[in-house]
Amino acid sequence: MGSKLAAIAPSPLRVSDLINPELRCWRASLFKAPEKFKTFLWRVGTNALSTRENLLNLLEVDDPTCLLCNQESESICHLFLKCPIARALWFSTCWGFKAEEHTLRSHSDIVQLILNPPPSLCPAYDQWLVSLNMAFTLDEIWQTRNALLHLKAPVDIQASRQHILSKLRECSLFLSQPEPPTHETPILRWSPPPPQGYVKINTDAAIPDSRSALAVIARDDHGAILKVWARITPIHPPLQAKALALLWAVQLAKRERWSHVFIEADSKICIDAILSGDKDQAGSIPHIVFDIHDLALSFLSWSFYWVRRSCNQATHVAAKFALDSHISCFFILGNLPPSMSDVCKEDALNVFSFS
Incomplete structure (x- = not known):
């Protein structure tokens, strides 16, 4: 995965550059993540995912109910926050985060939650790492849903949890690499690390x-x-x-x-x-x-x-x-x-x- 990440060369772009310009509440937000996940977050924020509820408006869908729980219509809000499977995954991967305790009425609210996570989730982590972990959780829910739809793969919360943890570790290592010190002349003696706190x-x-x-x-x-x-x-x-x-x-x-x-x-x-x-x-x-x-x-x-x-x-x-x-x-x-x-x-x- 490391070589793929290097090819991505992610930069902390403004989410407002990716999301619909009319969503001005995101204009000042920064999201530090690989481009793949910025694009996915854009699709969530613009309601561009092919959920069954969205397909119902375009195609003839016999059953619009959620593939994971078969309880409600598969909207973006239901799939990512109300579905019992999604809630279980949130709780196990995001430091006990309980989706049911947050009032989120639209797809734009979901992106707001990712960009501005509750400060109590994991105070030991920088906010961008918490946001990155939540974005990976969102993506894993979508991947689990698609695997069930196309491959009939069983839902495995523990396996999904390991996928998210692995991505978080590797991406956080890559994205937080400090730049090596640059000097006009070669360093000939020991020097302190550039970032404070290292x-x-x-x-x-x-x-x-x-x-x-x-x-x-x-x-x-x-x-x-x-x-x-x-x-x-x-x-x-x-x-x-x-x-x-x-x-x-x-x-x-x-x-x-x-x-x-x-x-x-x-x-x-x-x-x-x-x-x-x-x-x-x-x-x-x-x-x-x-x-x-x-x-x-x-x-x-x-x-x-x-x-x-x-x-x-x-x-x-x-x-x-x-x-x-x-x-x-x-x-x-x-x-x-x-x-x-x-x-x-x-x-x-x-x-x-x-x-």
Whole structure:
């Protein structure tokens, strides 16, 4: 799905550009979503879907009742909000949202609900993510209805819920990717992440003769050390060791419950394999790349970037410290070894040149 999303190249267009101009109440609204779902929302808002009630006005339809529940005429309002199947899906996928508690009299009211969802639904999410989830739910109801009509497929609320969750995770990752920093000259030292609120994580691996060491350093957007991890592992080929360090970084970030992460490494092969998702490009590390992608879905947003070795000195020092000490270790800002403290201070000084 990732490659398809990239081809869509969605932009936060005004919904008023898609919806009938006479619906002026939407003129100031923004909807951040792939074009497919903007178009679908336009069809809902203009009552352009081929529901049985709409077809009744154009064709000879023997039975206009809802395909999902067989209780009422299949209008847009009934299909998406009043049908018991639709209500069950809303409740299971939209944080307990109860459609019956909202007075929605027209198809335009449905779009208003998507664009301006109740703030109590999921306060931990940005509004555009809540709107995106609700748009996916709307689309899934329509897809379920069509599958029943054309394929006689049974209604499966749990399967539909998984479809929506998968779309939300992948689309939110793609749409919330921060742009990499642009500079006229190459970056030669560590720099803070461009978006405020992100945790920047650097990874590295050291591979001497008989063992490997992995290192992970997490810093906030001001350059302050959050945590440093380093551990001894059995000997690995260099590429695998670098990939394992990236995997460990993602595991640690998930354990720390960081939701917005910016992960860097000085192995271009590893980073290119993660970004492309190409098994051939992954070489000997496809299973590690797969695990990284799988775990990254737990974040609200993430980015992977290749950096020069000079931008990754702190993690190199951390890995070397673990090798020289023959132990795995964990540090916070107050107990950094001198060698590590010096390089981190030097990196922190560089933050001011980007502020």
